[in-house]
Amino acid sequence: MEKWDGYIFISGATGGIGKAFAKRCIQEGNLFLTGRSEAKLASLKEELLCKFPARQIDYFACDLTDEKSRAEIFSYIESKGYDFSMLCNVAGVDTQKAFEKYTQSKIVYQCRVNLESVLSVTKFILERRTPGFKIVTIGSISAVYPMPYFAIYSATKKALESFFSSLRVELREEGVKVTVVEPGGVYTRPDIIKDIKGQGLWGKLSAKTPAYIAEKSIRAVKRNKRVYRPGFWNKFIATVPRILPLGLRMRFIARRWKKLEKDAF
Numbered sequence: 001m002e003k004w005d006g007y008i009f010i011s012g013a014t015g016g017i018g019k020a021f022a023k024r025c026i027q028e029g030n031l032f033l034t035g036r037s038e039a040k041l042a043s044l045k046e047e048l049l050c051k052f053p054a055r056q057i058d059y060f061a062c063d064l065t066d067e068k069s070r071a072e073i074f075s076y077i078e079s080k081g082y083d084f085s086m087l088c089n090v091a092g093v094d095t096q097k098a099f100e101k102y103t104q105s106k107i108v109y110q111c112r113v114n115l116e117s118v119l120s121v122t123k124f125i126l127e128r129r130t131p132g133f134k135i136v137t138i139g140s141i142s143a144v145y146p147m148p149y150f151a152i153y154s155a156t157k158k159a160l161e162s163f164f165s166s167l168r169v170e171l172r173e174e175g176v177k178v179t180v181v182e183p184g185g186v187y188t189r190p191d192i193i194k195d196i197k198g199q200g201l202w203g204k205l206s207a208k209t210p211a212y213i214a215e216k217s218i219r220a221v222k223r224n225k226r227v228y229r230p231g232f233w234n235k236f237i238a239t240v241p242r243i244l245p246l247g248l249r250m251r252f253i254a255r256r257w258k259k260l261e262k263d264a265f
Helices: 016-025 038-051 067-080 104-126 151-170 190-198 200-206 210-222 232-243 246-257
Strands: 007-010 031-035 057-061 084-089 129-138 177-181
Touching: 007 016, 016 031, 016 038, 016 084, 016 210, 031 038, 038 057, 057 067, 067 104, 084 104, 104 129, 104 151, 129 151, 129 210, 151 177, 177 210
Parallel strands: 007 031, 007 084, 031 057, 084 129, 129 177
Antiparallel strands: none
16 A cells, blocks of 8 residues: 655635545544634534544644745744645635626735645745655646636636646656646535536536545546546546637526526625
8 A cells, every 4th residue: 555654735724625535545544624704714624533543634724825924834834844645725705796797906916826825835845855745736627728707716726727737747757646626516515516517417427525626536546537526427528518619608607607606705
């Protein structure tokens, strides 16, 4: 069996996908968890230790959009002398509405959560990696095409795919495995579950459970897949519709998303 030395860092650990990653990754090794709520992190630690009492679990509450808060978590990790066998970039924000309805602060917030913070955390953890280091980053199937009414989200997720594909090549000779996971809908918050149901058959075919995403993501990074799209339907919509002109695809997407708005954060 493969040995995992060092901690596994999971951002967004108290969210639906992040919690599933924590439950899956504790089977591999010790965990370092972060999220915005210290109370939720403490509760998750207690839950995990009930099943895996021999594991080491540490956590630090952090607003990853804030440079000062990131500096505090980095300082804490340095003071503990932790190193890491794996990084799971899970934290993200899925605001969905017409760009004209955004405020300046919302633009900055979404870009910082989905892109800036991910790159900042990745740089820091990379400098403290153990041999055989792995990176899993949760992107989105929305990275496949530009998405009107979901424009910032799809653009930031595409940027993640581009960045980590490049990083994968840079670190190949050092044995680092890098995978971007691009799921469709995931059954997490009640508003997301409602949206999935509202999409009818399309949503049902695309959506997966958080546990499914976590399990398949770990398998994908062990195989060092560059991009992994969970489920046949998501692989299908990422490839086959490309035969259609981009303008036609974007008009279809606009009709689907124009009636939906989501601003959960």
